[in-house]
Amino acid sequence: MKRVQKLIKHIISRVNVNLRPMGLDVEQALSSTLDGNEMLMDYAYYALSIDHPIYFRFRECNLGGSYFLGKCDVDRSIVLRCDIRGDELKAAGTEVEFGGVKTELYRDEIILVVNSFLYKTLIHNHSRNPEIPELFRIQNTVSMHYANIHGTTTEGAYLGAFATADLSVLHNCILGNYCYVQAGDLSKMCFDPGRIWIKADGKYEFAYHYPQAILEKYISWDQNGELAGLFADFLKNRRSDFLPVYDSLADKLPVWVPENAFVSRYAVIKGDCVIGENCLVAQRAYIENSVLGTGSNAQENSFIVDTHFAGLVIVAHGGKLVHSNIGEKVFIGFNSFLRGTSDKKVSVGTGSIVMPHTIIHASESIDIPDETIVWGYITTQSDLATQSMSLADFSKLTEISIGRMRFSGSGAEFVRDFQNRVEHILVDNGARYAGNHESRGHAQKTQYVSYNLFQPYLSGEKQGMFPTIIVNDD
């Protein structure tokens, strides 16, 4: 594995060039995370369909367990068990607007991953970078377990476990574990673990900060640098259910799926499940004894166990729900954790918004009313007093400090932006499919996908390295 060792050193040096001046050395993070076995035994795979642009170029990489869709160029990187989803890449000629200035894409947009180490990370494009809108770039970046890089170019960035960078541009930034940042163009910033920060210049700013002691119960590093805590345990207990899914090529799902819905053959479906019309269940989603009402979607790394969804529920990347009842058109944000039990359910009413990175760990039944926004850390019904608000009340806010949350700006715009985004996600995912070509979303467009599996060299100096692979459609 001489070549892999060289590659690891190269990535560490390129990331450290950016981040060591900020006090972070990524060497420890990489060495405790890299598992030689994973790099050798897991295949990578890319999807082929006529409904997505096709271009893949992989050079000097290990890509064990990762999934690629769209146009992706990965160079000098280690990308393990990640999802690189370019299904919203813009085509050449598309007009884009940045701060009122318009320009046209000269070429098709492409995802470029270079000099980076990504682990179990979700990358979904929809770039917001005005510099080269043709390029959704992840460069000199280290991202750890279940991080989300969403609509965000990153250059010289570190994302801790379960961290999310959303609709931003990160340049030399450090996000601690379970940070959520959605704040435009960021440079040389360092975020503590559990910091939730949403900022739209001139419109609003939302901030919440998890108590460190509580956060560490859920997400921490053990003395060997390995992921520990309740989230890690939760995932570890379900890992073996994915093995048969990845070991088999047979295209049979253990559940009936309506024609206009899509369940990835790389999802786990366990026990009694019902999949409604226009539903989308992505690869690496996990559904057990649950009902997904019409138009609901379960995105990558989401876990839905003993849970009932009315229609149009969105579970963003990494959302986890156990023993929950979720009403219609509820948004469950990135990496949120709703943990009920059979006798202490978590219920969320119609039209509510569960903010990204919310933890609802029920020590009693918890009932969130319709049209509510909820954030932070909740274990009892009374916690809701300082960690939720009706959308109507939130819309009247201009400034508030409540519990560990601070908000300033236009509450109305904040709520409206969220609601618009929810509708946008529903449309993109095919929840609004009406039988015609125009209303198709990801659920319908991924119906006829074939998967292509590729692996590294298994021995010798190049052990662990993938050969150069180019796939195009000319």
Add this chain to the structure above:
Amino acid sequence: MKRVQKLIKHIISRVNVNLRPMGLDVEQALSSTLDGNEMLMDYAYYALSIDHPIYFRFRECNLGGSYFLGKCDVDRSIVLRCDIRGDELKAAGTEVEFGGVKTELYRDEIILVVNSFLYKTLIHNHSRNPEIPELFRIQNTVSMHYANIHGTTTEGAYLGAFATADLSVLHNCILGNYCYVQAGDLSKMCFDPGRIWIKADGKYEFAYHYPQAILEKYISWDQNGELAGLFADFLKNRRSDFLPVYDSLADKLPVWVPENAFVSRYAVIKGDCVIGENCLVAQRAYIENSVLGTGSNAQENSFIVDTHFAGLVIVAHGGKLVHSNIGEKVFIGFNSFLRGTSDKKVSVGTGSIVMPHTIIHASESIDIPDETIVWGYITTQSDLATQSMSLADFSKLTEISIGRMRFSGSGAEFVRDFQNRVEHILVDNGARYAGNHESRGHAQKTQYVSYNLFQPYLSGEKQGMFPTIIVNDD
């Protein structure tokens, strides 16, 4: 499948340009053989190892179910369930000799398949073409079920079912079903079904011709142009055993394999089997209740059922054996069929040669002595009188006409060439492996192979077409 239809028309026209003047229209052969399902549902795969040169380029193709190894360039072709094995490709700088004249390879040798339709065909290189030794070319060629193209470039060629072109150059040639031709540089020749012809200029010539009525019991086309006869039945009955092998990615074999032996995960191993040291079992081989002694090999499309091998037995591509006892260092030629039953065994003694395309269908026990050469169609012990000879006697021949066989030239050279080839195959396949790097053969070199799976578009105009894929090692 508009693009596939266009491709089919293109291939038919390019082959017919060459063969229609000779009285053959391949349109019927193609249309009755093409199964749209096969083209969509079967993945193709290529092997990656540090012990083989790596270069793949696939353009404008359907490759359903096919396997590629080495350096392969496939363009404008339909290659279904074939094995394209470039593990004996020569490297740049290799000195080659043609009729006493020496030249050096300018580039690495590569297998090129262009404008061709190949079905369940085995292509193994080791080219003999003096024109461009860098290019092992299969061009404007149609080859049908279980044909073998072995060390043979073909341009404008048709090979019927179970036909074998061996160590030759075919230019505008037609080989009927079950033809075996090994005869140097051939142009504009047409061979009836069941003709066996070996010719080495200035050395010897061997010819046998199957009675047509008998051959048709084993291999024929039915009224729909589909393969029929006992060979087709034999294969059909065992087809379903391959399904779990192709549906699974788990790398577990149902048999213990010595460290120095190799059993492809794409072989079927059924019942009680013993795999000896230094054995090689290739992809698409089928072993059931059989013992493979040390250094034996079962090549592609071979079937070994209720059979015992002493050591160093070679079963060439497509050889089938049922209820047989095979002695040490026996060669079972291409597509031979040794069909015993539990009470009527076929036994072959030490050092014997079963010529390519031999059918031994026992209506009583058949016992072939040591050091014997056997050919043609045999059902009883007495048939051996006209269809076998001791190697010692054969070595004394200069001319003979016996049964349906004619031989002229040096029997001694014929036997010596065969025996040299047998030893060569054993070395190449790793039967002579002694624990050191130099003595490694295919069995040892394919130990650390990873497989890469790729598929066509599943819908739309491009349904059935693979995208362009380039894999290299730079």
